[in-house]
Amino acid sequence: MEKREEKVVCVTGASGFVASCLIGTLLRKGYTVNATVRNVADPTKVDxxxxxxxxxxxxxxxxxxxxxxxxxxxxxxxxxxxxxxxxPVVFDNIKDPQTELIEPAVNGTLNVLRSCLRSPSVKRVVLTSSLAAVVISRKALEGNAIADETWQSEPGFCEEIQAWYCLSKTLAEEAAWNFAKSHGIDLVVINPGLVIGRALQPILNVTFEEFLQFITKGTSSIVTADGTVILVDIEDVVQAHILALENPSANGRYCLASASLYKSEVYKIIRHLYPTFTLPPCDENDRLKRSALQISKEKVKSLGVDFVPIEQSIKETIEFLKERNMLAVP
Known part of the structure; x- marks a missing residue:
């Protein structure tokens, strides 16, 4: 693997799912990594x-x-x-969206960008946004829709359906683009769907908890307004981030989804992989109501991302949850 000993990069939110895996790959590639955490003395965050x-x-x-x-x-x-x-990643039991999600997401992003502006060594910033900033709109509810990098989530619609996390990601990305354009920062944005696969951190994050609830109880915040689940493997997310930094021609946004599936389609894959696993009741005809919202892969494939098959991603996720004693699958 190509070495990058001369390169120094910063990864914020280092204890998180995406960041931890990203740091692992960067270190293997020879990068020196400055990793930020809120508490460097907390072993659950840094060990x-x-x-x-x-x-x-x-x-x-x-x-x-x-x-x-x-x-x-x-x-x-x-x-x-x-x-x-x-x-911040919070889906449920949100009492004050402005304080719990929106302000930390928006102001935190601007804080990081201001620090980048003060450091002349920084050549590019790669922002982890989300498809939550892309597909939460009335347009996504139309049949046969294919979302791409030109799509924007509608803040008003996010508020209407109380999708506060989606609103925070939408406003944070918008603030980042405005700041970057005003100050000449080379910004590239990665917009992944729900990230699954194997994690490194000892404490499972919210997205794993939501995926676990989805396959054990049948309800979850990971289901979009049009009834689909948009999934992507952690390996794809890490690869996209590094390519976005290393490829001089990388620009703008990159939507990242290996599959957009209705609940019945996800459950069908799980039944095939684990025939004896009992799944919650499901409307087996949900996929027949209309075509699921699809995510264009054209631009992100031009970056060089080679997607992990969704069946493999789901299996790795379930095996990981089994190993962590979070899920009993025969």
């Missing part, structure tokens, strides 16, 4: 990072907080590139 191959030599941990101005200055200083993955 899995310290255990990564190459961490002893090339991983530096920094305390940083999305809500604190200039908090990311030290971590960003001297870096060639910055991966901003940190953002």
């Amino acid at each position: 899995h990072l310290k255990a990564l191959e190459g961490a002893k030599e090339r991983l530096r941990l920094f305390h940083a907080d999305l809500t604190v101005k200039a908090s990311f200055d030290a971590a960003v200083d001297g870096c060639d590139g910055v991966f901003h993955t940190a953002s």
Whole structure:
């Protein structure tokens, strides 16, 4: 694998699912990584990072907080590139969307970009956004729709259906683009669907909990307004982020989804993989009501992303949950 010893990058939100896996790959590729976490003394946040191959030599941990101005200055200083993955992820039991989600997402993103602006070494910023900032709109409810990088989620529609996480990602990405264009920052944005696969951190994040609820109880916030589940493998997400940094021609947004499926289609895959596993009741004709919203792969494939088959991703996820004793599958 090509080495990158001369390259120093920053990864924010380092203890998270995407960031942890991204850091692992960056270290294996020879990068030096400045990783930010809210509490560098918390073993549940940093021990899995310290255990990564190459961490002893090339991983530096920094305390940083999305809500604190200039908090990311030290971590960003001297870096060639910055991966901003940190953002609050909350789907349920939200009492104050503005305080719990929107302000930390928007202001945190701007804090990171301001730190990048203060560091002349930074050549490119790769922002982890979401398809939540792309497909939450009335247009997505139309039959035979194919979403691409030109689509934008509608803040008003997000508020109407109380999709607060989606609203936070939409507003944070919008703020990032406005700031980057105003200050000449080279920004590339990755918009993944629900990320599945194998995680490194000891504590399962919200998306795993939602996926677990989806296959055990049949209800979950991961189902979009049009009734579909949009999935992508963690390996694809990591690959897209690194390609977005390394490829000089990378630009704009990249939608990232290996499959967009109705519940019955996901359950069919699981039944094939695990015939004795009992799934919740499901409308087996949901896929016949109308065509599921699809996500264009044209632009992201031009970046060089080669998607993991969705059946493999689902199997890896279930096996991972079994190993963590979160799911009993015969």
